Amino acid sequence: MKNRVSTLLLAFAAAAAHAQPSALNETQLLGRQVFAQSCGICHLQPSLGVKTYGPMLNKSAAGGNDEVMRAFIVNGTERMPAFKYYLKPAEIDAIIAYVRTVPVPANESHK
């Protein structure tokens, strides 16, 4: 029985690896890098199952609206810092382009 569970876990891990977007363009790659540096501390899980301070971001972030997302990044919120003095507009564009490549997790697709 134990063996069967670990086989299942392996199968899930393999499926998850396949779901990763493989080919990002240059803008999206820059966005991923800036995102990891400036936003990861609150928006990326350090490991599976750990709760992040900010919501997980993907395609559907900010209602799927790029302008709303830009407003979040530029102005921040009560709990999130504003980035208008730290990031160039091109870096913000790149982050948005990257986040739009992140698939919505299957169990959250109703959001």
Ligand code: HEC
């Ligand atoms: C200090 C932690 C922190 C950092 C750093 C941070 N955020 Fe946030 N972010 C939050 C929190 C918390 C929220 C939830 C909104 C709230 O509670 O005010 C949020 C919300 C958002 C939202 C809205 C999500 C939604 O769908 O409602 C976006 C988009 C976002 N952040 C993008 C970014 C980006 C891009 C960066 C990096 C440039 C960043 N955040 C850096 C904490 C952070």
